[in-house]
Amino acid sequence: MFLGTHIVGVDAKGRASVPAPFRAALRGEAGVVFVWPSWRGPYLEAGDRELLAQYQTLLAARGAFDDAREDFEYAIFADARALTLDDTGRVSLPEDLRAHAGLGAKAAFAGLTDRFEIWAPERLAARVAEARAKAADKRALLSRPRGPGEGP
Amino acid sequence: MFLGTHIVGVDAKGRASVPAPFRAALRGEAGVVFVWPSWRGPYLEAGDRELLAQYQTLLAARGAFDDAREDFEYAIFADARALTLDDTGRVSLPEDLRAHAGLGAKAAFAGLTDRFEIWAPERLAARVAEARAKAADKRALLSRPRGPGEGP
DNA sequence: CCGAGGAACATGGGATTATATGGGCATAAA
DNA sequence: TTTATGCCCATATAATCCCATGTTCCTCGG
Known part of the structure; x- marks a missing residue:
């Protein structure tokens, strides 16, 4: 499970360390993360292969030539990259992805359980x-309906 | 079930003993507690993996790109940490979490059935x-238990 | 009823390991 | 050739593990 916010450096080569807890949380093949620019704001979304498979399943349920399906497919899959981690746990973020998120010398990795996002730190702070x-x-919305015999 | 208030020390390394009764109450995997800064005040909220899984399930029910869902995700998960207990039952509270709660040399663990909170002792006393x-x-409000579909 | 012994618990400090990050070199693309 | 990309090794710092100690509470025996 991806949790917490970690701020890491982005070096001159565009490399950033994926926080160790996130590396541990990668399901399926270790050593690969999938990253794509969010269409909802200036940040990147990321996850493992299982997450993309889930999205794919959700979209497949809409049928072959559904308009909404195709829009999502372009928005997510067409711009996604599979980034491989080097043996110290870093990925190198391509220039266009860094530009989309406005990343400078620092990047904030924010864990959201099944996925994580990559932000310019000050923008993330404002969003949070x-x-x-x-x-x-x-x-x-978070209060759980209670059954008989349960709860206070 | 987490019950009662326990005051423990916070040492120079930021470590605090999770009260033994709380350790015993951790469901699921023992040895891990999840902690995040409350958005309702200067204290920390905490619970076990099951509690977080409940939150996750409640939010997931709202669908993949729901706005309210995302707000809760940022508010809870983006600042949450999975803290592992050492073999004497201590966790080390990261600097930013201690700052949010204004913790000094002492911390008060207050049990609230399915979760617990961590306060600066004098603030908790005022809140109580x-x-x-x-x-x-x-x-x-406490005079009659409520069933599902019922309530205020 | 009182005191001694033991167990569980909170706490302190030192040692070891993991992690993030910087730079060098080889390889491949432009 | 120049630029970019991947691979490898080195190091400082921060986090984690491990062992030791004091204290309180409970229990058992006198």
Whole structure:
């Protein structure tokens, strides 16, 4: 499970260490992560092969020539890269991906259970602050309905 | 079930003993607790893997790219850590988490049935006093257990 | 009823390992 | 040739493991 935010350096070659806890969380083949630019904002989305397989399954359920399906396919798969980790656990992020996320000398890896995202650290901080404020309003969504004999 | 308040020391390395009764209450894999900064105040929330799995299930039910889901994911998972207990039952609390809760040399672990919280002791005392005062007004809410589909 | 012994628990410090990161060299593409 | 990409080794720092000690609580025997 990908959890927590880790800030790592991006060196002159565009390399960044994938945080060790994330490396441990990679299911299936170790040594490969899949990364693509998010279509919802200036950051990158990433995960392992199993995650992409899940997306593929979800989309396949929509039928062969469904418009929405094709849009998602272009948005996710067409720009995705399989990045291989070197033996110290680094990936080299291609120039266009770094540009999309506005990465400089630092990158923030944020774990979101089944996937993770790569942000410019200051942008991520702003996004998380916003999310916390909204979560405070919507907290009822997390309260679990309770059955008899259960709960307080 | 996590119950009661325990005050433990935080040493120079940021380590704190998880109270033994809480260790015994950890479901699923023993030796790991999940901790994240609360978005409701200056304290930490914590629980076992099952608790996080419950949250994950609740959120996953909302579908892949739901806005509210993403807010909760950022608010909870992006700042959560999986902390492993050493063989004497201690976790080392990362600097940023200690800062969020304003922890000094002491930390108060407060059990709340399915999860627990970590507070600076004096802040917790103030919070408990406030909760007691409010509970007196709302005591009617506890008079009858509620079934599914029912409730406020 | 009181005191001694033992077990479980919290805590302190030192040693070892893991991890992130920097640079050099070979190889492949432009 | 120049530029980029992958591979290998080196190192400082931070995190983790491991052993030792004091204290409290419980139990058992006097």
